[in-house]
Amino acid sequence: MNNSLQVKKVLNNNVVIVTDSNQKEQIVIGKGIGFGKKLGDPVLSNQVDKLFVLRNENEQEQYKTLLTYIDEETVELINDVIVHIGTRFENDLNEHIHVALTDHIAFAIKRLQQGMDIKNPFLTETQTLYPKEYTVAEEVIEVINKSLKIHLPEGEIGFVALHIHSAITNKSVKDIKKHSELINKLMQMIQHSMDLEIDTKSINYLRLVRHLRHAIERISMGDIMEEQEKLAKVLKEEYPVCYNLAWKLIKVMQNSLNKPVPHAEAVYLTMHLQRLSRYDN
Structure with a gap:
């Protein structure tokens, strides 16, 4: 923390706008950081247990807007849980979590008060x-x-988990949700096509879902995979149902991601599907 930060405006007991030595504004968030502070007072790192700094101007403006309609008790609570999240992971949290998680939780509380229950279709x-x-x-x-x-519903755990994953990987929540929705769609296709009641605790389900996640990430980044023509021919003859389903899944992935899917993906999916049909049926 730069010791030359000076208070420009106190937004509440836990949030202050400061200026650095270049007169550039930042927002500093920390328990009790704004208590008793006046214009021009210095902000020192040893004054609070944990400080978060919003340096991005867009994040600052969004956060200031949030503070106008969320009560201070809720803001302080959300800041406390973000500190807790930070202690549970070695990675630094992306500053956007202060905007995204504050907004999400405040909206979730409001929905609860209004008797609205938003389902989370990809919780599992x-x-x-x-x-x-x-x-x-x-x-x-x-x-x-x-x-x-x-009592926030169980589905909120899933939504908060996505925000945490976003903050520690610097991936957008929008992309993470889109990929989760795609995996959910693919798994529903698999259950329907193979007439399976999949045990979501089984190792084969776990492997398939994680494979789909990595496949989607690879496809999104345009990674090239080595072709598996000989193996593809064998699998097509040995497991035609799983092989055909694999290609249906690939077409859905291509349409959703708007990216080409390597043909080798059919080989890996066929093996996962065959394993699933053998042990989870």
């Missing part, structure tokens, strides 16, 4: 794909529920 996939983020999200929701004496 989220738990499978991001187990540590999901565990920390459970802790976050528990803290919020206890502190505000409310």
Whole structure:
């Protein structure tokens, strides 16, 4: 933390606008950081347990807007859970989590008060794909529920987990949600086409979902895979049902991601599907 930061405006007890030595504005967030502060006062790193700094101008403006309609108690609580998230991961959190998670949780609380329940259709996939983020999200929701004496639904754990994953990987929540929705769609296709009741705790389900996640990420980045023509021919003859389904899944992935899918992907998907049909039927 730069010791030359000076207070420009106190937004509340936990949030202050400061200027650095170049007169550039930043927003500093920390427990009690704004208490008793006046214009021109210095902000020192040893004054609070943990400081977050919003340097991006767009993030600053969005955060200032949020503070105008969310009460200070809720803002402080969300800042506390973001500190908790930070302690549970070695990676630095992307500053956007202050805007995104504050906005999401405030809106979730409002929905709850209005009797609205938003379903999370890809909760199982989220738990499978991001187990540590999901565990920390459970802790976050528990803290919020206890502190505000409310009961946010289980689906919120999944949404918070996606925000946490976004903050530690610097990937947009929009892309993460899009990929989760695609995996959910593909898994529904598999269950319907193979007439399977898949055990979502089984190792084969876990492997398939994680394979789909990595495949989607590879395809999105345009990674090239080595062709597997000989193996593809064998699998097509040995497991025609799984091989044909693999190509149906590939077409859905191509349409959703608007990117070409390497032919080798049919080989890997066929093997996963065959394993799933053998052990989960």
